[in-house]
Amino acid sequence: MSDSLKGKNNKVRVMYVRKDEEEAPRRPARSAPQGRDSTNKRGEAPRRGEGRPRRDRPDDGAGRRDKPAAMPDSPWKTHYQSEDEPLAADHGGISGKSFIDPEQLRRQRAEETRVYGENACQALYKSRPDSIVRAWFVQSVTPRFRDALRWMAANRKAYHVVDDEELAKASGTEHHGGVCFLIKKRTGLDAESYLQQTVAVEKDCVMALEDVSNPHNLGAILRSCAHFGVKGVMVDDSAALESGAAIRTAEGGAEHISAIQTDNLPEDLERFRQAGYTVVINSGRQGKPLASVTMPAKMVLVLGQEGNGQSEVMAETGDLSVSIGGTGRVAGLNVSVAAGILLAEWWRQHL
Numbered sequence: 082m083s084d085s086l087k088g089k090n091n092k093v094r095v096m097y098v099r100k101d102e103e104e105a106p107r108r109p110a111r112s113a114p115q116g117r118d119s120t121n122k123r124g125e126a127p128r129r130g131e132g133r134p135r136r137d138r139p140d141d142g143a144g145r146r147d148k149p150a151a152m153p154d155s156p157w158k159t160h161y162q163s164e165d166e167p168l169a170a171d172h173g174g175i176s177g178k179s180f181i182d183p184e185q186l187r188r189q190r191a192e193e194t195r196v197y198g199e200n201a202c203q204a205l206y207k208s209r210p211d212s213i214v215r216a217w218f219v220q221s222v223t224p225r226f227r228d229a230l231r232w233m234a235a236n237r238k239a240y241h242v243v244d245d246e247e248l249a250k251a252s253g254t255e256h257h258g259g260v261c262f263l264i265k266k267r268t269g270l271d272a273e274s275y276l277q278q279t280v281a282v283e284k285d286c287v288m289a290l291e292d293v294s295n296p297h298n299l300g301a302i303l304r305s306c307a308h309f310g311v312k313g314v315m316v317d318d319s320a321a322l323e324s325g326a327a328i329r330t331a332e333g334g335a336e337h338i339s340a341i342q343t344d345n346l347p348e349d350l351e352r353f354r355q356a357g358y359t360v361v362i363n364s365g366r367q368g369k370p371l372a373s374v375t376m377p378a379k380m381v382l383v384l385g386q387e388g389n390g391q392s393e394v395m396a397e398t399g400d401l402s403v404s405i406g407g408t409g410r411v412a413g414l415n416v417s418v419a420a421g422i423l424l425a426e427w428w429r430q431h432l
Contacts, residue, residue, distance in 0.1 A: 204336045323340075361377065368404040369404065385416070
Protein backbone atom coordinates (compact mmCIF):
# COMPACT_ATOMS: atom_id res chain seq x y z
CA MET A 82 0.00 0.00 0.00
CA SER A 83 1.37 3.45 -0.80
CA ASP A 84 0.69 7.03 0.08
CA SER A 85 2.09 10.32 -1.19
CA LEU A 86 2.45 13.81 0.27
CA LYS A 87 4.07 17.00 -0.98
CA GLY A 88 6.91 18.47 1.00
CA LYS A 89 7.75 22.17 1.45
CA ASN A 90 9.86 22.15 -1.69
CA ASN A 91 6.81 20.96 -3.71
CA LYS A 92 8.31 17.55 -4.36
CA VAL A 93 6.25 14.42 -3.98
CA ARG A 94 7.16 12.32 -1.01
CA VAL A 95 6.21 8.66 -1.33
CA MET A 96 6.14 6.37 1.70
CA TYR A 97 5.70 2.65 1.48
CA VAL A 98 6.49 -0.44 3.49
CA ARG A 99 9.82 -2.00 2.80
CA LYS A 100 10.09 -5.59 1.67
CA ASP A 101 11.39 -8.04 4.26
CA GLU A 102 14.58 -8.70 2.35
CA GLU A 103 15.32 -4.96 2.20
CA GLU A 104 14.96 -4.33 5.92
CA ALA A 105 18.16 -3.56 7.74
CA PRO A 106 18.85 -5.40 11.00
CA ARG A 107 17.07 -3.65 13.81
CA ARG A 108 19.41 -1.84 16.21
CA PRO A 109 19.56 -3.06 19.78
CA ALA A 110 17.90 -0.85 22.37
CA ARG A 111 20.19 1.77 23.91
CA SER A 112 21.40 1.14 27.40
CA ALA A 113 21.97 3.82 29.95
CA PRO A 114 25.56 5.20 30.15
CA GLN A 115 27.74 3.44 32.64
CA GLY A 116 27.97 5.11 36.02
CA ARG A 117 24.74 6.98 35.52
CA ASP A 118 21.30 6.04 36.70
CA SER A 119 18.58 5.84 34.06
CA THR A 120 16.30 7.91 36.28
CA ASN A 121 16.64 11.50 37.45
CA LYS A 122 17.34 12.60 40.95
CA ARG A 123 13.72 12.25 41.95
CA GLY A 124 13.57 8.66 40.65
CA GLU A 125 11.47 9.62 37.65
CA ALA A 126 12.07 8.65 34.06
CA PRO A 127 14.04 11.28 32.17
CA ARG A 128 12.06 13.93 30.43
CA ARG A 129 11.94 14.06 26.68
CA GLY A 130 15.31 15.19 25.43
CA GLU A 131 17.09 14.63 28.73
CA GLY A 132 20.00 12.21 28.66
CA ARG A 133 19.85 11.99 24.85
CA PRO A 134 22.25 13.61 22.42
CA ARG A 135 20.62 16.27 20.27
CA ARG A 136 20.52 15.47 16.60
CA ASP A 137 20.64 18.76 14.83
CA ARG A 138 20.18 18.56 11.10
CA PRO A 139 22.83 20.54 9.20
CA ASP A 140 21.78 23.86 7.76
CA ASP A 141 22.16 24.31 4.04
CA GLY A 142 23.08 27.96 4.49
CA ALA A 143 19.69 29.32 3.53
CA GLY A 144 17.99 28.63 6.80
CA ARG A 145 16.71 25.27 5.58
CA ARG A 146 17.77 21.92 6.81
CA ASP A 147 18.44 18.83 4.72
CA LYS A 148 15.88 16.06 4.58
CA PRO A 149 16.35 13.58 7.40
CA ALA A 150 17.60 10.17 6.45
CA ALA A 151 15.26 7.25 7.06
CA MET A 152 15.85 5.54 10.37
CA PRO A 153 17.56 2.20 9.72
CA ASP A 154 15.24 0.41 12.13
CA SER A 155 12.07 1.99 10.73
CA PRO A 156 9.68 -0.10 8.63
CA TRP A 157 9.19 2.91 6.34
CA LYS A 158 11.33 4.32 3.59
CA THR A 159 11.02 7.84 2.24
CA HIS A 160 11.61 8.58 -1.42
CA TYR A 161 11.56 12.07 -2.91
CA GLN A 162 10.76 12.60 -6.56
CA SER A 163 9.87 15.55 -8.73
CA GLU A 164 6.42 16.37 -10.10
CA ASP A 165 7.46 15.32 -13.61
CA GLU A 166 8.71 11.90 -12.58
CA PRO A 167 5.96 9.25 -13.02
CA LEU A 168 4.92 7.42 -9.90
CA ALA A 169 6.05 3.80 -10.25
CA ALA A 170 3.82 1.20 -8.63
CA ASP A 171 5.52 -0.96 -6.02
CA HIS A 172 3.35 -3.88 -4.97
CA GLY A 173 5.89 -5.39 -2.64
CA GLY A 174 5.44 -8.79 -4.26
CA ILE A 175 1.84 -8.98 -3.06
CA SER A 176 -0.25 -8.36 -6.15
CA GLY A 177 2.21 -9.44 -8.83
CA LYS A 178 2.24 -7.63 -12.17
CA SER A 179 0.82 -4.15 -12.35
CA PHE A 180 -0.34 -4.67 -15.96
CA ILE A 181 -1.73 -7.43 -18.20
CA ASP A 182 0.41 -8.61 -21.06
CA PRO A 183 -1.44 -7.58 -24.26
CA GLU A 184 -0.43 -10.77 -26.03
CA GLN A 185 -1.76 -12.85 -23.15
CA LEU A 186 -4.99 -10.85 -23.19
CA ARG A 187 -5.46 -11.42 -26.95
CA ARG A 188 -4.77 -15.13 -26.53
CA GLN A 189 -7.26 -15.37 -23.68
CA ARG A 190 -9.96 -13.59 -25.66
CA ALA A 191 -9.34 -15.93 -28.60
CA GLU A 192 -9.94 -18.91 -26.32
CA GLU A 193 -13.18 -17.53 -24.85
CA THR A 194 -16.59 -16.61 -26.20
CA ARG A 195 -19.90 -15.33 -24.86
CA VAL A 196 -22.99 -17.50 -25.08
CA TYR A 197 -26.46 -16.12 -24.43
CA GLY A 198 -30.07 -17.24 -24.67
CA GLU A 199 -31.89 -19.26 -22.03
CA ASN A 200 -32.12 -22.59 -23.87
CA ALA A 201 -28.54 -22.38 -25.12
CA CYS A 202 -27.15 -21.61 -21.65
CA GLN A 203 -29.25 -24.30 -19.97
CA ALA A 204 -27.97 -26.91 -22.43
CA LEU A 205 -24.40 -25.70 -22.05
CA TYR A 206 -24.55 -25.90 -18.26
CA LYS A 207 -25.88 -29.47 -18.41
CA SER A 208 -23.30 -30.70 -20.93
CA ARG A 209 -20.08 -28.82 -20.07
CA PRO A 210 -20.36 -26.71 -16.90
CA ASP A 211 -16.58 -26.69 -16.39
CA SER A 212 -16.21 -24.50 -19.47
CA ILE A 213 -18.09 -21.65 -17.75
CA VAL A 214 -15.80 -18.81 -16.67
CA ARG A 215 -18.33 -16.15 -15.61
CA ALA A 216 -22.08 -15.56 -15.87
CA TRP A 217 -24.59 -12.72 -15.88
CA PHE A 218 -28.33 -13.00 -15.16
CA VAL A 219 -31.32 -10.73 -14.94
CA GLN A 220 -33.37 -11.31 -11.80
CA SER A 221 -36.39 -12.80 -13.61
CA VAL A 222 -34.48 -15.84 -14.98
CA THR A 223 -32.60 -16.78 -11.80
CA PRO A 224 -35.33 -19.17 -10.52
CA ARG A 225 -34.91 -21.27 -13.68
CA PHE A 226 -31.13 -21.34 -13.20
CA ARG A 227 -31.26 -22.27 -9.53
CA ASP A 228 -29.14 -25.41 -9.99
CA ALA A 229 -26.61 -23.57 -12.11
CA LEU A 230 -26.29 -20.79 -9.53
CA ARG A 231 -25.72 -23.30 -6.74
CA TRP A 232 -23.09 -25.10 -8.78
CA MET A 233 -21.30 -21.85 -9.63
CA ALA A 234 -21.29 -20.75 -6.00
CA ALA A 235 -19.92 -24.13 -4.89
CA ASN A 236 -17.22 -24.09 -7.58
CA ARG A 237 -16.29 -20.42 -7.13
CA LYS A 238 -17.47 -19.33 -10.55
CA ALA A 239 -18.25 -15.62 -10.60
CA TYR A 240 -21.80 -14.62 -11.50
CA HIS A 241 -23.68 -11.33 -11.41
CA VAL A 242 -27.36 -10.44 -11.18
CA VAL A 243 -27.71 -7.28 -13.26
CA ASP A 244 -30.35 -5.21 -15.01
CA ASP A 245 -31.24 -5.55 -18.68
CA GLU A 246 -29.02 -2.68 -19.80
CA GLU A 247 -25.96 -4.06 -18.03
CA LEU A 248 -26.57 -7.52 -19.48
CA ALA A 249 -26.77 -6.06 -22.98
CA LYS A 250 -23.29 -4.58 -22.44
CA ALA A 251 -21.93 -7.85 -21.05
CA SER A 252 -23.33 -10.01 -23.86
CA GLY A 253 -22.88 -7.51 -26.69
CA THR A 254 -26.48 -7.84 -27.84
CA GLU A 255 -29.99 -6.85 -26.84
CA HIS A 256 -31.20 -10.37 -27.74
CA HIS A 257 -29.52 -12.01 -24.75
CA GLY A 258 -32.60 -13.77 -23.36
CA GLY A 259 -31.81 -12.74 -19.80
CA VAL A 260 -28.59 -14.72 -19.38
CA CYS A 261 -25.03 -14.72 -20.68
CA PHE A 262 -22.12 -17.11 -20.05
CA LEU A 263 -18.46 -16.40 -20.71
CA ILE A 264 -17.05 -19.82 -21.65
CA LYS A 265 -13.91 -21.54 -22.86
CA LYS A 266 -14.20 -22.55 -26.51
CA ARG A 267 -14.06 -26.18 -27.55
CA THR A 268 -11.33 -27.27 -29.94
CA GLY A 269 -12.43 -28.99 -33.14
CA LEU A 270 -11.49 -32.52 -34.14
CA ASP A 271 -9.68 -33.30 -37.36
CA ALA A 272 -11.13 -35.73 -39.91
CA GLU A 273 -8.98 -38.67 -38.82
CA SER A 274 -9.88 -38.23 -35.13
CA TYR A 275 -13.59 -38.20 -35.96
CA LEU A 276 -13.30 -41.30 -38.17
CA GLN A 277 -11.60 -43.22 -35.37
CA GLN A 278 -14.78 -42.78 -33.34
CA THR A 279 -17.07 -44.12 -36.08
CA VAL A 280 -15.17 -47.14 -37.36
CA ALA A 281 -17.83 -49.63 -36.22
CA VAL A 282 -20.83 -47.34 -36.89
CA GLU A 283 -23.20 -48.49 -39.66
CA LYS A 284 -25.27 -45.31 -39.91
CA ASP A 285 -23.77 -41.85 -39.69
CA CYS A 286 -24.24 -38.51 -41.42
CA VAL A 287 -21.64 -35.73 -41.38
CA MET A 288 -22.47 -32.22 -42.56
CA ALA A 289 -19.75 -30.46 -44.58
CA LEU A 290 -20.09 -26.71 -45.14
CA GLU A 291 -18.22 -24.82 -47.84
CA ASP A 292 -17.80 -21.11 -47.03
CA VAL A 293 -20.93 -20.91 -44.85
CA SER A 294 -20.13 -18.21 -42.31
CA ASN A 295 -23.39 -16.48 -41.33
CA PRO A 296 -23.78 -17.32 -37.61
CA HIS A 297 -27.59 -17.50 -37.82
CA ASN A 298 -27.39 -19.96 -40.71
CA LEU A 299 -24.77 -21.95 -38.82
CA GLY A 300 -26.97 -22.01 -35.72
CA ALA A 301 -30.02 -23.15 -37.67
CA ILE A 302 -27.97 -25.93 -39.31
CA LEU A 303 -26.67 -27.06 -35.91
CA ARG A 304 -30.23 -27.21 -34.62
CA SER A 305 -31.37 -29.36 -37.58
CA CYS A 306 -28.30 -31.59 -37.24
CA ALA A 307 -29.04 -32.24 -33.56
CA HIS A 308 -32.71 -32.93 -34.35
CA PHE A 309 -31.91 -35.50 -37.06
CA GLY A 310 -29.02 -37.25 -35.36
CA VAL A 311 -25.99 -35.73 -37.08
CA LYS A 312 -22.96 -35.80 -34.77
CA GLY A 313 -20.30 -33.93 -36.78
CA VAL A 314 -20.15 -30.72 -38.81
CA MET A 315 -17.07 -30.09 -40.94
CA VAL A 316 -16.05 -26.43 -41.40
CA ASP A 317 -12.89 -24.50 -42.21
CA ASP A 318 -13.14 -22.58 -38.93
CA SER A 319 -14.42 -24.58 -35.96
CA ALA A 320 -14.54 -21.41 -33.83
CA ALA A 321 -17.45 -20.18 -36.00
CA LEU A 322 -19.67 -22.87 -34.45
CA GLU A 323 -18.86 -21.45 -30.99
CA SER A 324 -20.04 -17.90 -31.65
CA GLY A 325 -22.73 -16.52 -29.37
CA ALA A 326 -25.22 -15.92 -32.20
CA ALA A 327 -24.75 -19.44 -33.64
CA ILE A 328 -25.16 -21.16 -30.27
CA ARG A 329 -28.21 -19.07 -29.37
CA THR A 330 -29.88 -19.83 -32.73
CA ALA A 331 -29.13 -23.54 -32.26
CA GLU A 332 -31.27 -23.45 -29.06
CA GLY A 333 -29.13 -26.08 -27.33
CA GLY A 334 -28.37 -28.14 -30.44
CA ALA A 335 -24.73 -27.08 -30.51
CA GLU A 336 -24.01 -29.20 -27.42
CA HIS A 337 -24.71 -32.39 -29.39
CA ILE A 338 -22.44 -31.61 -32.34
CA SER A 339 -18.68 -32.08 -32.73
CA ALA A 340 -16.89 -29.54 -34.90
CA ILE A 341 -14.54 -31.08 -37.47
CA GLN A 342 -11.81 -28.68 -38.53
CA THR A 343 -10.74 -28.94 -42.17
CA ASP A 344 -7.94 -27.07 -43.90
CA ASN A 345 -8.49 -28.86 -47.21
CA LEU A 346 -12.09 -29.97 -47.76
CA PRO A 347 -11.53 -32.13 -50.91
CA GLU A 348 -8.74 -34.08 -49.17
CA ASP A 349 -10.83 -34.66 -46.05
CA LEU A 350 -13.81 -35.75 -48.16
CA GLU A 351 -11.52 -38.35 -49.72
CA ARG A 352 -10.60 -39.58 -46.22
CA PHE A 353 -14.28 -40.08 -45.45
CA ARG A 354 -14.81 -41.85 -48.79
CA GLN A 355 -11.99 -44.27 -48.00
CA ALA A 356 -13.69 -44.96 -44.64
CA GLY A 357 -16.92 -46.04 -46.37
CA TYR A 358 -18.86 -42.76 -46.58
CA THR A 359 -20.67 -41.54 -49.69
CA VAL A 360 -20.22 -37.87 -50.57
CA VAL A 361 -23.62 -36.33 -51.38
CA ILE A 362 -23.82 -32.90 -53.04
CA ASN A 363 -26.86 -30.62 -53.10
CA SER A 364 -26.64 -29.15 -56.59
CA GLY A 365 -29.93 -27.36 -57.19
CA ARG A 366 -31.84 -28.41 -60.32
CA GLN A 367 -28.94 -30.38 -61.86
CA GLY A 368 -29.05 -33.34 -59.46
CA LYS A 369 -31.46 -36.22 -59.10
CA PRO A 370 -34.81 -35.30 -57.50
CA LEU A 371 -34.62 -35.96 -53.79
CA ALA A 372 -37.90 -37.94 -53.85
CA SER A 373 -36.31 -40.56 -56.15
CA VAL A 374 -32.97 -40.90 -54.36
CA THR A 375 -32.00 -43.56 -51.84
CA MET A 376 -29.89 -41.75 -49.29
CA PRO A 377 -26.75 -43.66 -48.16
CA ALA A 378 -26.67 -44.83 -44.55
CA LYS A 379 -23.15 -43.40 -44.12
CA MET A 380 -22.73 -40.15 -45.95
CA VAL A 381 -21.13 -36.73 -45.93
CA LEU A 382 -23.69 -34.12 -46.99
CA VAL A 383 -21.98 -31.13 -48.61
CA LEU A 384 -23.77 -27.79 -48.69
CA GLY A 385 -22.32 -24.93 -50.65
CA GLN A 386 -21.50 -21.28 -50.39
CA GLU A 387 -24.21 -18.91 -49.28
CA GLY A 388 -25.78 -17.36 -52.35
CA ASN A 389 -23.60 -19.26 -54.86
CA GLY A 390 -24.08 -22.91 -54.02
CA GLN A 391 -21.22 -25.42 -54.36
CA SER A 392 -18.05 -24.46 -56.12
CA GLU A 393 -17.04 -26.37 -59.26
CA VAL A 394 -14.45 -28.30 -57.26
CA MET A 395 -17.11 -29.54 -54.82
CA ALA A 396 -19.52 -30.40 -57.65
CA GLU A 397 -16.87 -32.67 -59.19
CA THR A 398 -16.02 -34.26 -55.83
CA GLY A 399 -19.47 -35.66 -55.07
CA ASP A 400 -20.49 -39.31 -55.53
CA LEU A 401 -24.19 -38.44 -55.62
CA SER A 402 -25.88 -35.19 -56.62
CA VAL A 403 -29.42 -34.44 -55.46
CA SER A 404 -31.84 -31.56 -55.94
CA ILE A 405 -34.81 -30.29 -53.97
CA GLY A 406 -37.78 -29.72 -56.27
CA GLY A 407 -39.93 -26.62 -56.13
CA THR A 408 -41.79 -24.05 -58.22
CA GLY A 409 -38.67 -22.40 -59.57
CA ARG A 410 -39.96 -18.94 -58.62
CA VAL A 411 -36.84 -18.29 -56.57
CA ALA A 412 -33.23 -19.11 -57.25
CA GLY A 413 -33.01 -21.58 -54.39
CA LEU A 414 -33.47 -22.23 -50.71
CA ASN A 415 -31.60 -20.78 -47.77
CA VAL A 416 -28.71 -23.08 -46.92
CA SER A 417 -30.13 -23.86 -43.48
CA VAL A 418 -33.56 -24.69 -44.95
CA ALA A 419 -32.00 -26.97 -47.56
CA ALA A 420 -30.02 -28.71 -44.82
CA GLY A 421 -33.19 -29.40 -42.83
CA ILE A 422 -35.01 -30.90 -45.83
CA LEU A 423 -32.13 -33.17 -46.86
CA LEU A 424 -31.48 -34.36 -43.32
CA ALA A 425 -35.17 -35.06 -42.77
CA GLU A 426 -35.20 -37.36 -45.80
CA TRP A 427 -32.04 -39.17 -44.65
CA TRP A 428 -33.57 -39.64 -41.20
CA ARG A 429 -36.86 -40.93 -42.65
CA GLN A 430 -35.12 -43.54 -44.79
CA HIS A 431 -32.90 -44.84 -41.98
CA LEU A 432 -35.12 -44.87 -38.91
